[in-house]
Amino acid sequence: MLLLYGDHHDHDESPPRDGGTGSWSKSRDFANDPQRAAAVAEASRADRERYLTSGLLPVDCRFCHVTVTVRRLGPGHTAVQWNTQAVQRCAYFSEIRESGGDTARARACPKLSDSIEHAAAEGYLDHPDDD
Ligand SMILES: [Zn+2]
Incomplete structure (x- = not known):
């Protein structure tokens, strides 16, 4: 499952194509x-x-102790790759499952979002080869 965050919109968005060469x-x-x-x-x-x-970096949810991989797409845009184990072990998603909710519709574990923000604030997600 791939979740994308953005600051100024509410819907999921596809990652940008590389350089817009449109050569597919x-x-x-x-x-x-x-x-x-x-x-x-x-x-x-x-x-x-x-x-x-490329540029995927592991970030631990400090609350659930699961690890997801995160890629910073740009300012305010972060792609988070959840593996099956992380989805199963995350306490937030477990709670949703137990209350009969649909984890596919859940935004993300808020605790993990905190951890990602913290990692971003520390520059952990910045890549030297990115502009
Ligand atoms: Zn979590």
Whole structure:
């Protein structure tokens, strides 16, 4: 599960594409060469994967003691990757489950948000290669 935070909107948002090259449709150029097309599609997928997972840093929920991976997308935008174990062990999500709620609709563990904010404030989430 991937949760995205933003300061000035209320809805989920997709992470930005890399540089806006808009080159995902290039595989069309290789219509006569299925193998090449497949290779290009695979490379695009790998690129996207790398983009989405690069810079992921583990942050511990200091309340539930679960670890999620966090990537800072920009000022006020943080992507949080919850693994299954974290979702199961997080006390906040457990509470929602026990009261019959839907964890998929839950924003995030507020305690973890605190931990992430703290990590961000300490510069832990800043990457030297980012601008
Ligand atoms: Zn938690």
